Amino acid sequence: MITELSIRNLAVIEHVHASFGNGFHVLTGETGAGKSMVIDALTLLVGGRGSADLIRHGESKAEIEAMFELAPHHPVWKTLDNLGIEADPSEPLIIRREITNQGKSICRINGQMVNLTMLRDVGEWLVNIHGQHEHQSLLKTERHLDWLDVYDESTIAPLKQAYLKLYDQYLSAKRELSELEQTSRQALQMQDLYKFQLEEIDSARLKIGEDEWLEEEKRKLANAEKLMQAVAESYDALYANGRALDSLGRAIKRLEDIVQFDPGTLRPLLEQVQSAYYQLEDAAYQTRDYRDQIEFNPERLEEIEDRLALIAGLKRKYGSTIEEIIAYAGQIRAQIELMENKDERIAELKHTMEIVRPQLVQAAHKLSEARRSAGDRLAQEIEQQLKDLHMAHTRFYVDLKPTGADGEDSFNRNGCDHAEFLISPNPGEPLRPLAKIASGGELSRIMLALKTIFARIDQVPVLVFDEVDTGVSGRAAQAIAEKLAELAGACQVFAVTHLPQVASMGDEHYSIMKVLKDGRTYTIVERLAREGRIEETARLMGGAEITEATRKHADEMLKQAEQIRSLRRTS
Secondary structure, eight states: OEEEEEEEEETTEEEEEEEOOSSEEEEEOOTTSSHHHHHHHHHHHTTOOOOGGGBOTTOSEEEEEEEEOOOTTOTHHHHHHHTTOOOOTTSOEEEEEEEETTSOEEEEETTEEEOHHHHHHHHTTTEEEEETTOOOGGGOHHHHHHHHHHHTHHHHHHHHHHHHHHHHHHHHHHHHHHHHHHTHHHHHHHHHHHHHHHHHHHHHTOOTTHHHHHHHHHHHHHTHHHHHHHHHHHHHHHTGGGOHHHHHHHHHHHHHHHGGGSHHHHHHHHHHHHHHHHHHHHHHHHHHHHHHHOOOOHHHHHHHHHHHHHHHHHHHHHOSSHHHHHHHHHHHHHHHHHHHTHHHHHHHHHHHHHHHHHHHHHHHHHHHHHHHHHHHHHHHHHHHHHHHTTOTTOEEEEEEEESSGGGOOOOBTTBSEEEEEEEEOSTTOOOEEGGGOOOHHHHHHHHHHHHHHHHHHHOOSEEEEESTTTTOOHHHHHHHHHHHHHHTTTSEEEEEOSOHHHHHTOSEEEEEEEEEETTEEEEEEEEOOHHHHHHHHHHHTOOSSOOHHHHHHHHHHHHHHHHHHHHHHHO
16 A cells, blocks of 8 residues: 655645555545646656656656555565565565656656656556546456456466467467478478588588687798797897806806805895796796797698688688587588478478367367356456446446457467457446446446456555546445445555545545645645544535535534444444
8 A cells, every 4th residue: 555645846736745544545625626636646656657747837857756565475576576676575665756847757666766667567566547537457358358367367277377388389380380381492492502501511520719729820830930030049048158047157156155244135135146047047948948849831831721711711601600600500400400301390290280279179168168157257246346336237248259250269378269348337228348338427337346346356455546436426426435435445545536425435535725825826635634524525515605504414424434334344
């Protein structure tokens, strides 16, 4: 649930901060007071589109922030983990959204910056906002099959899993068969080319890293004369003719003669010169050995150049490195093997499809039967909910049809079914798609019935109803009020309303007011105590002036609502 909500510089709202608890929260106020801005703030918070036009005049940005407390097992924690967002299920979840006057949007979840898509992925698990003219997921036909599957998940999920295993097996065989048949003629033309290429690569007997050490050997052979001259001169300077080492030897002898006169200073110096002597002596021996190994071999140089030219030619054709050439050889070897055994493979795939298809059809039909049964139960439950909402004659139907044309099965990952929710609000009227219901009052009650059933399924903890009671009054209004209060037993419910029946049923009542101060308009949100609720409920009852009789009637309505809530909680 939302425990804290802060809104700054959003349209007429300068700063609003409100705390919320469990249950049913109603928001009321005069037209234009800013109720829609509170809903807009929640919409922005869960990924809705924003623009610079929403920022309060004269300010640089709008800011919305909310704190959510959620159960450790709620699905949003897995979503956060998949998105790489750090979150501790034992701690509140904090979401912040800023919109700048340049139109830029800055989103943060637990202080970590996210993009708008990530915010929507998280937000769809947190808040579901339903307005009279909005098409939420329940109104989207393409989602109806998913809702049906979720409604009876314990029965449908295992059947769907068994179907998907067969479907993937069948589809894999079908795709491979199609590829083999479509590329058969081309494959015959390519087979000779592949064999030539493979023979060319195999005959080269390539070794990984071969080109690198060949280049190194080539450099040595090509520069053998320069190497010999330079190394010989180096050795001569170090050892031959008594040069560097002989001079160091004489220096050591002279230092040894005088070291006893000043051992503290001369002993370290002598040791340093001796160390240099031994190192130079070792270097001289290594230089001599290297000189003796230098090879003048024009035949070997020519052989290396020919080998490198061969490798370069293969690189131009088959890959930029020896590793890529060898990998390409592996690929075409597999293609050749497949071509040579193509007929056998085609026969094998056809046999697999002949075996799997009847099993797939049976699994799909079992899935359809389970869905049809779930659809009947869902229709009965929705009709009962609508009866509670004074729509006793409404018929609800889950229309389950095959996805193929003319009744022919057409398999996809969901089976071979297409589902659509149909409804007939009045006796004698035909069933029509849920999305085409025209009456605002009927649509409000139908959506409320659906929400009541699916609230326990979709696990969205916060439901917001923006004037869903528009177009209803009297007993229907009271029924909607009681249904909203009932729904609040499963999740946190917010409702913007103009009806006293709905307002009186709230566990908490917030009044949204517009005030004028220093020539500027401000919106404030005030949590109403008992007397304030009486006054606001009386205002909602209408009339040019609130009388004592209206206040008394409002008080009675609130008492009656308290009794209804008390009875519902104890039953």
